[in-house]
């Protein structure tokens with residue numbers, strides 16, 4: 092009992108740290124966009140190809156494209172994909188209409204897989220296994236998710252109301268037009284359990300504004316240097332610069348680049 096109370100208190104304190112999270116000035120913000128920086132901050136050092144799962148009208152997809160050379164957005168919903176494709180910033184993004192659980196993506200072909208407000212549309216265990224299989228070794232899965240509150244979540248839910256009111260006064264809340272599922276099938280507690288079971292070492296965090304985040308780095312196998320991170324001599328490698336931009340550098344082979352081991356193996 093004491094352990095549960097202590098853990099619950101710690102979770103509340105951690106969620107309260109989100110009081111400092113404020114919407115990026117934009118004409119569109121909601122409880123999903125509020126946590127886009129968690130996804131953008133999880134982009135691995137070497138990132139050539141990213142997947143946005145349940146991309147909706149492509150808000151995050153376009154943000155990812157600012158820093159990742161190749162970005163794919165997938166959604167089952169035809170009108171969301173049509174709206175995403177119609178957006179001015181979409182020219183360079185590959186949008187596909189399909190089910191991420193069955194779409195014939197090559198396994199291990201993404202450096203980053205992101206899912207914002209879409210995981211609860213699927214069976215959580217099956218979806219997490221599938222998304223992890225799409226990642227290359229050392230790739231990162233970043234989820235912003237919805238879950239059901241239980242009694243123990245009440246303090247966090249109540250604490251979220253005031254910042255939410257303030258945010259709404261600063262800018263109107265944007266209701267995205269894509270399909271929603273409510274209530275989410277998993278509670279925060281059961282979702283944390285699924286994440287821990289399926290993905291060892293996943294960082295699961297209850298967030299203040301009715302969301303959780305989950306960030307997981309796929310373990311690197313000892314000798315793995317993925318196709319996307321270390322192409323054959325003469326290929327290209329993406330390099331993160333400063334605040335998270337990627338620049339493309341000529342890849343002249345491991346020795347020429349002073350390459351010892353991939354960054355993720357050193358974590």
Ligand SMILES: C[S@@+](CC[C@H](N)C(=O)[O-])C[C@H]1O[C@@H](n2cnc3c(N)ncnc32)[C@H](O)[C@@H]1O
Pocket residue numbers: 123124144145146147148150165166167168171189190191192206207208209212213267269270271272
């Ligand atoms: C609540 S919307 C979120 C959209 C967008 N990520 C956002 O934050 O605005 C969830 C989206 O996931 C999509 N979706 C649900 N299940 C999916 C699946 N199995 N494969 C691909 N997309 C899926 C839905 O069609 C919907 O557009």
